Amino acid sequence: MSDLEAEYRLDYFAEEDFVRKECPSCGAHFWTRDHDRELCGEPPCEDYRFIGEESFAEPRSLEEMREAFLSYFEDNGHERITPYPVAANRWRDDVLLTQASIYDFQPLVTSGQTPPPANPLCISQPCIRMQDIDNVGKTGRHTMAFEMMGHHAFNVREDAEEEYAYEGEVYWKDETVEFCDGLFESLGADLEEITYIEDPWVGGGNAGPAIEVIYKGAELATLVFMCMEQDPDGDYEMKDGNTYSFMDTYVVDTGYGLERWTWMSQGTPTVYEAVYPEMISVLKEHAGIDHTDSEAELIHRTAKLAGRMDIDEAEDMATARREIADRLDVDVDHLTALMEPLEDIYAIADHCRALAYMFGDEIVPSNVGTGYLARMVLRRTKRLVDNVGIDAPLDELVDMQAERLGYENRDTIREIVRTEEAKYRDTLERGGRKVEQLAAEYADSDKPIPTEQLLELYDSHGIQPDMVAEIAADTDATVEVPDDFYSLVAARHDDAGDDGGDADRDERFADLPETEKLYYDNQERTEFEAVVIDVFEAEDGYDVVLDQTMFYPEGGGQPADHGTLASDETVAEVTDVQLVDDVVLHRTDSDPGKGEFVRGQIDADRRRQLMAHHTATHIIGHATRQVVGDHIRQAGAQKSTDSARLDVRHYDRLAREDIKEIERVANEMVRANHSVSQEWPHRNDAEAEYGFDLYQGGIPPGTNIRLIHVGDDVQACGGTHVSRTGEIGAIKILSTEPVQDGIERITFAAGEAAIEATQATEDSLYDAADVLDVNPEDVPDTAERFFTEWKQRGKELDRLKDELAEVRATAGAEEVEIDGQSVVVQRLDSDIDELRATANALVEEGSVAVLGSGAGGSAQFVVGVPDDAGINAGEVVSELAGRVGGGGGGPPDFAQGGGPDVDALDDALDDAPEILRGVLNA
């Protein structure tokens, strides 16, 4: 086992006369030009030494600092790269949001499968880190949204055996540290103040030596030398307890916090004032905050100590606040009242920026994934805004940041914020009513609202416990929130399913040659010849590997081709085709024989439908974007022969009007008979020209990517397509449904399937028209008339039954007297409603009613008893029903029952007087 100490002995440090020291306070090793320095410089070993002073040659705004960084690295041979979206899940499925500039290049570039857009490169990448959310506003330095400036170089070792998408060494550790020094120097910093702390880095299966760059007490950059990967046999054990070994690629990954550098240059009390001064002052104005000179002075002194409010370090916020108040010798309540609105305002400014990033990069609020994170941030921001009493609408606040960040879809952003805000308002209203009910319930009892109820309110209805407390405060109900509330919530979710490991890689196909794929050459052809390279036995048939194939393997939501492989002796049916690495496997029902020549024939009708549906999917996506907005993004797609579906992200339900318009635009594209073309450009050129919207269906690996053009629409796509849109014939949207919040599924049919689907719909209409015996166009009116009439008749029937019952009760019934109580026993043979009505009428008259019916194939009883008769109707019915093989019951004054034995009904009714007597005497 080795450690990484040698990795830090850089020539550059030696040339520049640096010394390596060990910090007596924290034990960390660091490098410095200042031979007399003792401490490493990082808090808590040392304090901030830049608040209230400009620590570079001149103060810079966020934009100026970004430009200073990028142009410095441009001057030093780096190419400036356009930032990527904050929605990192658009190109990788292991994370949701972009949290560092290196995220842009993982995993395809860092692993060497795909070339970087430039090498070396520099970038200022917008990032969002949700984990810091509780600290935002309070510590003076934490932001959820930030830009990570970085310069990256992607290197491959000279002795690497495999081939990678880039080669050789661009530069490594010495140059990286030299650049860092150079940047400081260009900004007019005091180089003696810099310390480089050795701090190995581990993350995401990779590791390497890394250096923290500290200046005047603040960590301004991290220089990571990613060069190792997790390896059970590795020689290096890192701080996560795993062992690592060196890999073929090694990558310079640096992170310079733009906001920190800006803050450092200005020396303002908090980072927020350095970064968005205008927004802060607008917010203060709206909140009506205006400080006296002495208050402002106190705030300034507090700011220097605000680092203690770090929730990760401090016991709890209240304690931290008290300590600060003690040190400043002021009343803690006074300090809290002064600071809290300010902290909220800082947080609002930051959160609005995060929201602008999210919605600007076309994240749609949802109950899953990034959409959920966006929803959480928005709701939190809304609470803060209400809390400090800012009278500006939230969409305007977010728009301020969106404008500053230069987004073009600002109208959509505002629309999303408004829609989301309205949803939240509904949730709060609903929740408020629920809480009020609960509070009323527990107001009388001395007990607090049970924890179980609080859990349900939060988990199922989204009401935070402190909101419950707030609402309950208006009543007499009390609320006690347990300290471990959120772990109790977590416990409710503890049986979270594991997603069963990845399927084992099949090693049998590893050494086979790549199958030549003919399906891209000419998508119209359906016949080809090939040599059988190998045949493997499968569970239900054979997996045939050919030297070349026209069969399209399942992928990108397009199902596999079917067809036949014919040799001189046999014809094998192909029922499935899969792509494993670069080898195409044809699943067949018989063995064509290894080494044989075969003639492949693919099912042309099936293929034509699939191609039509695939091209139609692109068209529908394009049409939807045009009709509904640029935020429309593919969330999944699946084609089949008789229909296809496209899931799109949208913040609302698609209206019927939208759907019609989408259908119209789509068919316009079909009629325009656009040519559908493919090309294989270098991915960097493709991205530069069309941007990330190319990757609707995920990001493909490789240096060159396949683009499909359908009219103005361009997508990276591996599927097969018709050659002109006119071949699709027609597109019919069959249905839309929400598959989850924020995602709408559009199901549609193309070509022949569109005709069939339309005919099927028409058939339903014609059938309905037949039943109603009207013309199809009269169906809606007639159906409505029938429905209304049907309801009216139901009411009429009820009324008549009541009438009939009254007549029966007053006229038809034979009364008997049992112990002075008049009783009517009668068989009516009508339905239970009528029996009930009659019984009610009899009871009104003061009689006990015992009614039986044999209608509907079973025996039914209703027994009604006047208030003071002293007979339990339930008992009577129960006894009667027992005699017909059933049961019954009900309240003492009105009971029902029955049983299957109709033949015994009359006997049972004959016994009724006896039973009544028995019950009366009991």
Added chain:
RNA sequence: GGGCUCGUAGAUCAGCGGUAGAUCAUCCCCCUGGCACGGGGAAGGCCGCGGGUUCAAAUCCCGCCGAGUCCA
């Protein structure tokens, strides 16, 4: 993707095996010079849809559709 909650009158909800209810809104009448309030009355329900259990289902069970919410 998984868990939980909820679909009953136009709105908000109660009922949770035994005759579908309340409040507000609507309409009519009374009170008043007129309005607000107040009083009296009426109209308004495929109890989300489809199966099942039961003598009996708004109510219990299963599936579907829809809404909400928490977690990853």
